[in-house]
Amino acid sequence: MKYFILAILWISYCALHSAMITPKFTGFLQKHLGGFYKYYRLFYNSVALVLLVPVVLYTHSLSQTPFFSWDGYLYPVQLLMQAIGLFFLYAGARQYDMSTFLGLRQINQSRSYKLINASGKLNASGIFGVVRHPFYAAIFPLIWSANLDVTFLIVNCILSIYVIIGTILEERKLVSEFGDEYRNYQGRVSMLFPMKWIREKLYPRKEY
Numbered sequence: 001m002k003y004f005i006l007a008i009l010w011i012s013y014c015a016l017h018s019a020m021i022t023p024k025f026t027g028f029l030q031k032h033l034g035g036f037y038k039y040y041r042l043f044y045n046s047v048a049l050v051l052l053v054p055v056v057l058y059t060h061s062l063s064q065t066p067f068f069s070w071d072g073y074l075y076p077v078q079l080l081m082q083a084i085g086l087f088f089l090y091a092g093a094r095q096y097d098m099s100t101f102l103g104l105r106q107i108n109q110s111r112s113y114k115l116i117n118a119s120g121k122l123n124a125s126g127i128f129g130v131v132r133h134p135f136y137a138a139i140f141p142l143i144w145s146a147n148l149d150v151t152f153l154i155v156n157c158i159l160s161i162y163v164i165i166g167t168i169l170e171e172r173k174l175v176s177e178f179g180d181e182y183r184n185y186q187g188r189v190s191m192l193f194p195m196k197w198i199r200e201k202l203y204p205r206k207e208y
Helices: 002-019 023-061 072-095 098-102 104-109 134-144 150-178 180-188 195-202
Strands: none
Touching (some): 002 023, 023 104, 023 150, 098 104
């Protein structure tokens, strides 16, 4: 029963987190809130953080002895995965406009942004030339590099599925907003796992 509650809590949190930023919902708010819509990104982040706290506390209350640990010869693999995850977070933070990400720029400039950067335009430089969604990509190595018990196995599976589904939905929104420009970007750069970047480095295309 406790694991069922755990799964319901995380699924509900993920579903609400996504529902609050769907184009249909945000479009409705933008239409009816008028000038107050500039506060929505900050409100969204605040609600997401507040609601996450009890879910995380309940999760940790169920923690137990891991059935899998990154010990011995696996320890360097764990460190590598954590380093990759932190690198994606750091590189993404350098490319994203964190003021827009937090919702502060929207308040100061009284406008909304399609992308969380200062220009609101597509950017394929830096980490965006490696993966299209560095923050989402960081989640996988970070959560799966932790020691696993039943509790965190359930949570990791839910979060992994959520990130994939959420990223696909985000991709659809970006395609509808930027059209062929974003489709061309999709053809050049991988969504979450940098396979195209690795392939290009291993087998660079010859220019004639």
